[in-house]
Amino acid sequence: MxxxxxxxxxxxxxxxxxxxxxxxxxxxxxxxxxxxxxxxxxxxxxxxxxxxxxxxxxxxxxxxxxxxxxxxxxxxxxxxxxxxxxxxxxxxxxxxxxxxxxxxxxxxxxxxxxxxxxxxxxxxxxxxxxxxxxxxxxxxxxxxxxxxxxxxxxxxxxxxxxxxxxxxxxxxxxxxxxxxxxLKKEIQGFATNRIQYAILNEVWRLVASDILSVADVDRVLSQGLGLRYALLGSLETAHLNAPGGVADYFKRFGGEISAVSATYGETPNTQEDRETLEEIARQCEQLVPLENLEERRATRDEFLTQLARLKKQFE
Ligand code: NAI
Missing domain, CATH: 3.40.50.720 (NAD(P)-binding Rossmann-like Domain)
Structure with a gap:
C-alpha cells in the first residue's frame, strides 16, 4: 500500500x-x-x-x-x-x-x-x-x-x-x-489502434463487397479469432498452430499470407463511402438499437470482469 x-x-x-x-x-x-x-x-x-x-x-x-x-x-x-x-x-x-x-x-x-x-x-x-x-x-x-x-x-x-x-x-x-x-518510440495510432484499424478496414471491405453481413463479420471475431486472442496474441497463436512453432508456421503459410494480402485493395475511405456506412449502421442498429447501447455496455463490462478472472487463472 x-x-x-x-x-x-x-x-x-x-x-x-x-x-x-x-x-x-x-x-x-x-x-x-x-x-x-x-x-x-x-x-x-x-x-x-x-x-x-x-x-x-x-x-x-x-x-x-x-x-x-x-x-x-x-x-x-x-x-x-x-x-x-x-x-x-x-x-x-x-x-x-x-x-x-x-x-x-x-x-x-x-x-x-x-x-x-x-x-x-x-x-x-x-x-x-x-x-x-x-x-x-x-x-x-x-x-x-x-x-x-x-x-x-x-x-x-x-x-x-x-x-x-x-x-x-x-x-x-x-x-x-x-x-x-x-513502445520504443512514438508512432501514429500507437500499437492498439494500428492493429484495430487494420481489422476495421478489412471488416469494412468484406461488408462493402457484400461478402458477409455485419452480424457474420462480427461473428468471425466474437465466435472465432477473438476467443483465441482473448488468451494469446497473434504470434503465439501462430507458434502453437504449426508442429514446429512460428518459424514452421510462416514457412508453411507465408506464401498464402502474401497471396491473400495482395488482394486487400485500397484502404477504405470511411468518411466518403456513405453507402457502406449507412448499411453498416442500419445492420448494427438492428442488432443493438441505439436505446439499448447503455444496457449492452453494462452487460459487456459485467462479463469482462468474469473473463478477467479467468484470464488471471490462465496466466
Ligand atoms: P470526457 O469528455 O468524458 O471527460 C473530459 C473531462 O475533462 C471533463 O470532465 C471536462 O470537464 C474536463 N476538462 C475539459 N477541459 C479541461 C481542462 N482544461 N482542464 C481540466 N479538465 C478539463 O472524456 P474522456 O472520454 O474521459 O476522454 C479523456 C481522454 O481519454 C481523451 O484524451 C481520450 O482520447 C482518452 N481516452 C478515452 C477513451 C474512451 O473510450 N472514452 C479510451 C482511451 C482513452
Missing part, C-alpha cells in the same frame, strides 16, 4: 476510471477539473460505482470500497494538483489545442519528480510536449475502455522523454495490476 499522491486532470469517463484504479492500489488521488459540477458528479458516481462493484464481488484491490473512496479528493486549482504529485494522469477531451494549452500551464507548475502521462488515444506525445521545460517528464499512458476491466496500457515516450519517466510509469502501472507495454 502506498500513500503517494497521484493527480488526475479531467474527471470524465476515463479520469474516473483511473481514479478507481489508483485508489484500489492505495494511492491518494486528487482529481482536478475546470468544471466544479463535473467534480461533484464524479464523486457521487465514484462512491456509487465503488460500492456497487463491492456488492458484486468485483472490487479491485485489498481495501474496502469506503476506504478507497476516502482516498479520493477533488480540486479546481491546478497548482494544488501539481503539489507533491509523483504522477499525473491527464484525461481532458481529445482536442489537440486543449492539450497543448493545458501542458504549457502544467509546465510552469510541475515539480521535478512528477511524471505526466496523457490518456490520449491519438496524439503522439511530441505534439504537445515539444518546447516545454519539463518535456522529459511527459509521455503517453493510453488505456483501453473500460480500463477497470481491460489491463492493457500503452506507454509511449516522445523522443525526449527520459528513460526514468518511462520506467516509473511502467512500474506504477504494474503496481495497479495493469499490464503495460512500452
Amino acid at each position: 502506498s500513500s503517494q499522491k497521484i493527480g488526475i486532470v479531467g474527471s470524465g469517463l476515463i479520469g474516473r476510471a483511473w481514479a478507481m484504479l489508483f485508489a484500489a492500489a492505495g494511492y491518494r488521488v486528487q482529481l482536478y477539473d475546470i468544471l466544479e459540477s463535473q467534480l461533484s458528479t464524479a464523486l457521487q458516481e465514484l462512491d456509487r460505482d465503488l460500492h456497487s462493484l463491492e456488492e458484486k464481488g468485483a472490487l479491485r484491490g485489498k481495501i474496502r470500497a469506503s476506504e478507497q473512496f476516502a482516498l479520493i479528493e477533488v480540486t479546481t486549482r491546478l497548482e494544488e494538483l501539481t503539489r507533491q504529485a509523483v504522477y499525473i494522469q491527464e484525461c481532458v477531451p481529445e482536442i489537440l489545442d486543449l492539450k497543448k494549452s493545458l501542458y504549457s500551464q502544467l509546465d510552469e507548475l510541475l515539480e521535478e519528480q512528477t511524471v505526466v502521462a496523457s490518456s490520449t488515444s491519438t496524439f503522439m506525445p511530441s505534439l504537445y510536449s515539444e518546447g516545454l521545460k519539463r518535456r522529459q517528464q511527459i509521455l503517453v499512458a493510453h488505456p483501453l475502455n473500460p480500463p477497470y476491466f481491460i489491463p492493457l496500457v500503452e506507454i509511449v515516450p516522445a523522443p525526449w522523454t527520459s528513460p526514468s519517466a518511462v520506467e516509473r510509469t511502467h512500474d506504477l502501472m504494474l503496481s495497479l495490476g495493469q499490464r503495460p507495454v512500452t
Whole structure:
C-alpha cells in the first residue's frame, strides 16, 4: 500500500476510471477539473460505482470500497494538483489545442519528480510536449475502455522523454495490476489502434463487397479469432498452430499470407463511402438499437470482469 499522491486532470469517463484504479492500489488521488459540477458528479458516481462493484464481488484491490473512496479528493486549482504529485494522469477531451494549452500551464507548475502521462488515444506525445521545460517528464499512458476491466496500457515516450519517466510509469502501472507495454518510440495510432484499424478496414471491405453481413463479420471475431486472442496474441497463436512453432508456421503459410494480402485493395475511405456506412449502421442498429447501447455496455463490462478472472487463472 502506498500513500503517494497521484493527480488526475479531467474527471470524465476515463479520469474516473483511473481514479478507481489508483485508489484500489492505495494511492491518494486528487482529481482536478475546470468544471466544479463535473467534480461533484464524479464523486457521487465514484462512491456509487465503488460500492456497487463491492456488492458484486468485483472490487479491485485489498481495501474496502469506503476506504478507497476516502482516498479520493477533488480540486479546481491546478497548482494544488501539481503539489507533491509523483504522477499525473491527464484525461481532458481529445482536442489537440486543449492539450497543448493545458501542458504549457502544467509546465510552469510541475515539480521535478512528477511524471505526466496523457490518456490520449491519438496524439503522439511530441505534439504537445515539444518546447516545454519539463518535456522529459511527459509521455503517453493510453488505456483501453473500460480500463477497470481491460489491463492493457500503452506507454509511449516522445523522443525526449527520459528513460526514468518511462520506467516509473511502467512500474506504477504494474503496481495497479495493469499490464503495460512500452513502445520504443512514438508512432501514429500507437500499437492498439494500428492493429484495430487494420481489422476495421478489412471488416469494412468484406461488408462493402457484400461478402458477409455485419452480424457474420462480427461473428468471425466474437465466435472465432477473438476467443483465441482473448488468451494469446497473434504470434503465439501462430507458434502453437504449426508442429514446429512460428518459424514452421510462416514457412508453411507465408506464401498464402502474401497471396491473400495482395488482394486487400485500397484502404477504405470511411468518411466518403456513405453507402457502406449507412448499411453498416442500419445492420448494427438492428442488432443493438441505439436505446439499448447503455444496457449492452453494462452487460459487456459485467462479463469482462468474469473473463478477467479467468484470464488471471490462465496466466
Ligand atoms: P470526457 O469528455 O468524458 O471527460 C473530459 C473531462 O475533462 C471533463 O470532465 C471536462 O470537464 C474536463 N476538462 C475539459 N477541459 C479541461 C481542462 N482544461 N482542464 C481540466 N479538465 C478539463 O472524456 P474522456 O472520454 O474521459 O476522454 C479523456 C481522454 O481519454 C481523451 O484524451 C481520450 O482520447 C482518452 N481516452 C478515452 C477513451 C474512451 O473510450 N472514452 C479510451 C482511451 C482513452
